[in-house]
Amino acid sequence: MKKLLWVLVVLIIVAFGGRAWYLHKQSVAEKDVVKIGALLPLTGPTARDGMDALAGMKIALEEINRDPTSNTKIDIWVEDNKFSVPASLAAFHKLNNSVPAFITFGAVPVNGLASLLKANHKPTISLVNAEDATIYSTPEIFRAWISISKQAGVIAEFVTKNFKDSRIAFLKIKSIDGDSFENVLTTQLAGIGQELVAKETFAVTDIETRNQVIKLLDKNPDVVVVYGFAQGYIAALNSLLEQGYKGAIITNQDVQMNHKLIANNAAGIYFGMPNYDFSKLIKSNPDLADNLFAAFGYEGMRIMAKVIQQNGTDSAKIREGLANLKDFETGFGKISYDEQGEIHLPNFVIKQMQADGSAKIVKESE
Amino acid sequence: MxxxxxxxxxxxxxxxxxxxxxxxxxxVYRSLKIFHLAMGAEFILTGYILYALMNWFNMGLMSAIPLTIILAVAFGAAIEKGVYLPFFNQKSSAGVTMIASLGVMIIVENVIALIFGNNVKSISTDLEPIYLWHGLKITRIQLIQFLICGICFGGLGYLIHRSKWFKVIWAMGDQPKLVPVMGLPLNTIRLVIMCLAAFMVAVPSVLIGYDVGLEPHTGMSYLLTASVAVFFGGLDRYWAWGIGAICVAILQSVVVWLFSGEWISFVTFAILVFVLLFKPNGLFGVRKRMEEE
Structure with missing residues (x-):
């Protein structure tokens, strides 16, 4: 009995000692790994987009950590921001003391986090657009997505150059983005002495947009500029063609998913988007072809990792590194940031849909 | 003009x-006294079932539609058996049941978004033929929607007024406690109501999905507009629901003509508030004695 007791005591000591030794080794190992806070929507309406961005980030992490020349290993600490401000705030407080920088997804969450990021000096890459006012007033936030005004500027320039003296109508989504786009478009049109012949609005969840389109087409436009996304956007494009509209459609998104459009009005559809080389992503995961969320996740992760490897884990130095990032090679081309956190994406093109579903570049980036 | x-x-x-x-x-609202938020889930799920049958199981449209509607009705029955009936048996308040109904809606919406993604899915890949008459246009699918939904609405209305079984369903809305007293199978009647409601949601869901495509987050918008139509017309008259729906839809169209599409939601809910304030029983509602309330 006494022997058995001794054996038990020894076993307990060995077990606890072993566990303590393992934890010590692990903490030593973890000291060499820099963790970045990743606040992504993993549940809720935009969960799929958040997961796509995460897939891109994981591909980038594998590449970065496989590189034998890098002495710093990078990892991410993923928290669900539910695409909401309260969940983002909770996730931020949980990770703030453990990470030197963040990567976030969602305009609403990053707008809500802006003051905290600024107060805690936490450099952050926002994978999806944030409001211009947020970006410019928060030196910690760097944009990975193009700004609406930039996109509107390129599209409006294309319209004014190629469709001068045409009857131009505008169909937009009811949102701040839609208003920003309209401002840029009307300003550029005013510059050549033109104005919109008609303007209509649809909501993001609108399924039925026939009435708005019928009213718009009543003014006989030659060109319809459509800005939007989600259900209402697709419904609006469908309604345009269903009502027999044969003029040009110039829009902000690749409409490849909509076969009706391609089959019936391919030559008249133009869209302006960043041109991305998906070959690296496709090599790791063929499902990520044409997935811009994955592309921004991948490139956002690469940018943050590069800056940390060059500047260390001090948040202020990471911010400086981001602000000074110039000509970083990505699938979009060489990108740079300015002091205000604005991204310069060079490869922004206008494409024209072809009848076979492919898209041909008709205006190269400048 | x-x-x-x-x-x-x-x-x-x-x-x-x-x-x-x-x-x-x-x-569901009148007979079971449940603010049936899960109807939004039924609406979106039906469209996605059709999409899955056609794209994953390569079924043709005509063979997929009946199976879709059967599965949608089964889902309605599952909501009753799995959610509403247990709450009813526990004598839970209407508020608790409504929250549970909202839960069903959110879960279904998110599961659909996870499986199918947030992108819009198109069922039909062709443009609909359009019929012209004196400068007025109507697409084939609009015509089909009008006819089939008209037949379903009229048919059920006829049955409710003529058939004994359907009269029981309507009477349950007036005197729910009398149903078991009269020896009628309460649980079976509840189940029939949920299946009928699911059928009446499934038919427009399939037609609307075929017309304009599917997106996981549109259920709530349709649910709210449908509820406005019911309260606008008057809760206690079947035909008033249809008149309410047509009035709301025409008003939404006229708003676009008069102002802009961005005012559609505002006008829809302004109508509801206005009617509830000045005609609490709806435009064609029945005025009740206090003891009937």
Whole structure:
């Protein structure tokens, strides 16, 4: 009995000692790994987009950590921001003391986090657009997505150059983005002495947009500029063609998913988007072809990792590194940031849909 | 003038699917006293079932539609058996049941978004043929929606007024406690109501999905408009739900003509507030004695 007791005591000591030794080794190992806070929507309406961005980030992490020349290993600490401000705030407080920088997804969450990021000096890459006012007033936030005004500027320039003296109508989504786009478009049109012949609005969840389109087409436009996304956007494009509209459609998104459009009005559809080389992503995961969320996740992760490897884990130095990032090679081309956190994406093109579903570049980036 | 007439016709056509949805909401609300938020889940799920049958199981449209509607009705029955009936047996308050119904809606919406993604899915890949008459346009699918939803709405209305079984369903809304007293199978009647409501939601869901595509987050918008149609017309008259739906749809069209599409939601809910303030029983509602309330 006494022997058995001794054996038990020894076993307990060995077990606890072993566990303590393992934890010590692990903490030593973890000291060499820099963790970045990743606040992504993993549940809720935009969960799929958040997961796509995460897939891109994981591909980038594998590449970065496989590189034998890098002495710093990078990892991410993923928290669900539910695409909401309260969940983002909770996730931020949980990770703030453990990470030197963040990567976030969602305009609403990053707008809500802006003051905290600024107060805690936490450099952050926002994978999806944030409001211009947020970006410019928060030196910690760097944009990975193009700004609406930039996109509107390129599209409006294309319209004014190629469709001068045409009857131009505008169909937009009811949102701040839609208003920003309209401002840029009307300003550029005013510059050549033109104005919109008609303007209509649809909501993001609108399924039925026939009435708005019928009213718009009543003014006989030659060109319809459509800005939007989600259900209402697709419904609006469908309604345009269903009502027999044969003029040009110039829009902000690749409409490849909509076969009706391609089959019936391919030559008249133009869209302006960043041109991305998906070959690296496709090599790791063929499902990520044409997935811009994955592309921004991948490139956002690469940018943050590069800056940390060059500047260390001090948040202020990471911010400086981001602000000074110039000509970083990505699938979009060489990108740079300015002091205000604005991204310069060079490869922004206008494409024209072809009848076979492919898209041909008709205006190269400048 | 042609534009106004065109928008009026569009409103009339859109009113019929909305009338069916109003029946889907109104039957459950009136007879089971449940604010049937899960109807939004039924609406979106039905469209995605059709999409999955056609794209994953390569079924043709005509063979997929009946199976879709059967599965949608089964889902309605599952909501009753799995959610509403247990709460009813526990004598839970209407508020608790409504929250549970909202939970069903959110879960289904998110699961669909996870499986199918947030992108819009198109069922039909061709443009619909369009019929012209004196400068007025109507697409084939609009015409089909109007006719099929009209038949479903009219058919159920006829049955409710003529068939003994359907009269029981309607009477349950007036005197729910009398059903078991009269020896009628309460649980079976509840199940029939949920299946009927699911059917009336499934038919417009399939037709609307075929027309404009599918997106996981549109259920709530249709549910709310259908509920407005019911309260606008009057809760206690079946035909008033249809008239309410057509009036709401026509008003939504006229708003576009008069102002802009961005005012559609505002006008829809302004109508509801206005009617509830000045005609609490709806436009064609029945005034009740206090002891009937």
């Amino acid at each position: 042609t534009l106004l007439l065109q928008l009026f016709i569009n409103g009339l056509v859109q009113g019929m699917p909305l009338a069916c949805l109003a029946v889907g909401f109104g039957l």
